[in-house]
Amino acid sequence: MTTSRSLVVVSAGLGQPSSTRLLADRLTAAVERHLRDAGVEPAVQVVELRDHAQDLTNHLLTGFPSPKLQDAIDAVVGADGLIAVSPIFSASFSGLFKLFFDVVERDGLAGMPTLIAATGGTARHSLALEHALRPLFAYLNAATVATSVFAAAEDWGTAGVAADGSLVERIDRAAAELASAMAVRAPRPARDRFADPVPFEDLLKSQ
Amino acid sequence: MQFGVFSVGDITPDPTTGRAVSEAERIQIMIRVALKAEEVGLDVFAAGEHHNPPFVTSSPTTTLGFIAARTERLILSTATTLITTNDPVKIAEDYAMLQHVAHGRVDLMMGRGNTGPVYPWFGQDIRNGIPLAYEHYALLHRLWREDVVDWEGKLRTPLTGFTSVPRPLDGVPPFVWHGSIRSPEIAEQAAYYGDGFFHNNIFWPQDHVKRMVELYRRRWEHYGHGSADQAIVGLGGHVFMRKNSQDAIREFRPYFDHAPVYGGGPSLEDYMAETPMTIGSPQQVIDRTLSFRDIVGDYQRQLFLADHAGLPLTTVLEQMDILGEQVVPVLRREFAALKPAHVPEAPVHPRVAAARAGGDAPGVEPTAEPATAGTPASAVSAS
Numbered sequence: 001m002t003t004s005r006s007l008v009v010v011s012a013g014l015g016q017p018s019s020t021r022l023l024a025d026r027l028t029a030a031v032e033r034h035l036r037d038a039g040v041e042p043a044v045q046v047v048e049l050r051d052h053a054q055d056l057t058n059h060l061l062t063g064f065p066s067p068k069l070q071d072a073i074d075a076v077v078g079a080d081g082l083i084a085v086s087p088i089f090s091a092s093f094s095g096l097f098k099l100f101f102d103v104v105e106r107d108g109l110a111g112m113p114t115l116i117a118a119t120g121g122t123a124r125h126s127l128a129l130e131h132a133l134r135p136l137f138a139y140l141n142a143a144t145v146a147t148s149v150f151a152a153a154e155d156w157g158t159a160g161v162a163a164d165g166s167l168v169e170r171i172d173r174a175a176a177e178l179a180s181a182m183a184v185r186a187p188r189p190a191r192d193r194f195a196d197p198v199p200f201e202d203l204l205k206s207q
Numbered sequence: 208m209q210f211g212v213f214s215v216g217d218i219t220p221d222p223t224t225g226r227a228v229s230e231a232e233r234i235q236i237m238i239r240v241a242l243k244a245e246e247v248g249l250d251v252f253a254a255g256e257h258h259n260p261p262f263v264t265s266s267p268t269t270t271l272g273f274i275a276a277r278t279e280r281l282i283l284s285t286a287t288t289l290i291t292t293n294d295p296v297k298i299a300e301d302y303a304m305l306q307h308v309a310h311g312r313v314d315l316m317m318g319r320g321n322t323g324p325v326y327p328w329f330g331q332d333i334r335n336g337i338p339l340a341y342e343h344y345a346l347l348h349r350l351w352r353e354d355v356v357d358w359e360g361k362l363r364t365p366l367t368g369f370t371s372v373p374r375p376l377d378g379v380p381p382f383v384w385h386g387s388i389r390s391p392e393i394a395e396q397a398a399y400y401g402d403g404f405f406h407n408n409i410f411w412p413q414d415h416v417k418r419m420v421e422l423y424r425r426r427w428e429h430y431g432h433g434s435a436d437q438a439i440v441g442l443g444g445h446v447f448m449r450k451n452s453q454d455a456i457r458e459f460r461p462y463f464d465h466a467p468v469y470g471g472g473p474s475l476e477d478y479m480a481e482t483p484m485t486i487g488s489p490q491q492v493i494d495r496t497l498s499f500r501d502i503v504g505d506y507q508r509q510l511f512l513a514d515h516a517g518l519p520l521t522t523v524l525e526q527m528d529i530l531g532e533q534v535v536p537v538l539r540r541e542f543a544a545l546k547p548a549h550v551p552e553a554p555v556h557p558r559v560a561a562a563r564a565g566g567d568a569p570g571v572e573p574t575a576e577p578a579t580a581g582t583p584a585s586a587v588s589a590s
Contacts, residue, residue, distance in 0.1 A: 064482075067412060197395050200395050203396075
């Protein structure tokens with residue numbers, strides 16, 4: 001029997017096409033390959049934050065998401081694994097990237113196997129992954145894998161072979177880590193506070 | 208079915224003139240709106256409660272007491288009473304007093320309040336929002352049903368041998384609604400007590416409103432208050448009307464674009480598509496409001512936001528005329544024709560029910576109910 005796991009990819013690239021999406025796609029393909037090697041069938045969904053930029057602002061101002069944005073949030077919260085990729089702007093993730101994770105419900109990413117990745121003009125921005133993205137996902141209680149992947153413009157000009165420390169090698173290493181974290185973790189149960197309410201007596205006692 | 212208006216008492220500059228009314232003017236506007244509600248045949252006026260500018264409505268029972276003296280049949284309610292930061296003992300006293308003054312024309316809607324600083328200003332912590340709502344309400348519920356209360360909780364000083372006075376009119380506590388936009392725990396609380404559940408659905412997409420109300424109904428039945436379709440549901444609504452819908456949209460757009468709650472966000476058109484807001488002709492408002500029944504089932508109370516966002520008083524009063532003359536009579540007829548006989552009206556005080564039935568208000572008829580947690584506040588329905 002083949003098991004399956006859902007993988008959701010959040011890309012905050014702005015251009016179309018964007019190098020952020022390009023990196024996201026390479027990571028996705030690598031995670032899919034490792035999952036299949038482990039006997040797990042991946043179900044991939046990509047969330048392009050550019051498509052939700054207006055709705056994210058509206059959500060902040062009105063307090064509720066549009067149906068389309070709600071679908072994207074539900075997909076992320078309900079996933080078995082997450083790839084989150086942002087361009088680095090001014091020493092950190094982009095504002096659009098942060099907007100999305102600002103409106104994901106509290107505890108929505110708790111325990112979620114997560115691969116963080118980023119793009120930038122030069123490798124001098126690469127530690128923003130460790131100083132900005134990793135603490136953000138630590139705060140959200142995500143289970144971020146050890147290897148993060150930064151792709152500078154120059155990385156796209158190197159040979160597509162897995163030399164030690166090359167982009168291709170780092171993508172493969174990070175993808176293997178995420179796939180193995182996803183494979184060993186039981187599929188996330190559907191969370192529905194409406195279908196299974198906590199009885200009032202229990203709510204009173206838990207105070 | 209009950210129809211009414213609610214006021215949050217905001218002082219917002221009129222975006223078309225830049226002028227903001229004074230506190231004195233704003234308070235008189237609120238009162239004028241309440242009196243107008245009775246004049247045009249609406250059933251309910253509900254006052255908000257806020258403890259920070261730009262709102263003027265920190266003391267609802269004072270406002271409602273004055274309105275009670277100037278009206279004959281209007282039900283006075285709140286939108287909402289802060290069960291978290293108010294002392295439940297003071298709520299018990301204030302609203303029992305109001306109930307006596309108003310000859311029973313009083314109910315309340317409990318809410319938690321989402322303005323962070325209000326909690327510490329009143330000695331509380333917003334992180335205790337839900338526990339405060341539970342504990343304070345559990346105490347309030349007893350204070351209106353037990354003559355002498357010994358009580359100890361975690362969030363308020365204990366009581367020994369306390370009697371809340373005046374006792375509720377005729378021994379019947381005011382009916383309580385619990386309002387919540389997004390917390391299933393509050394729907395659960397309303398269902399547990401057999402109280403009403405109010406969803407101010409003006410801010411939320413329909414499928415969410417539907418899920419909240421379905422949860423409340425299902426749990427109401429679970430707790431033995433009746434079948435799910437007999438639960439007591441209220442909804443908020445947000446309308447602006449002119450004879451021609453394009454005129455309504457043109458006139459309301461600047462108020463929407465600059466309103467504190469959604470200004471700068473989605474377009475008016477997107478907001479109307481995603482929420483129950485209806486800006487258009489009276490017929491459009493009728494059709495949209497009737498469609499709420501498809502989402503939440505037969506329900507008992509429909510409140511519309513009246514004075515807000517800097518709308519001039521004359522405009523607000525015109526809107527209420529349209530509501531009273533063209534919209535509510537049709538809605539009453541249509542909803543009544545659709546409602547099965549076993550679905551109750553919202554509970555009102557026996558005196559109010561009797562007065563509405565056409566007779567004179569009866570003398571004191573004590574109908575003290577057993578002091579059992581979970582008993583509906585009043586099983587008496589308006590006819």
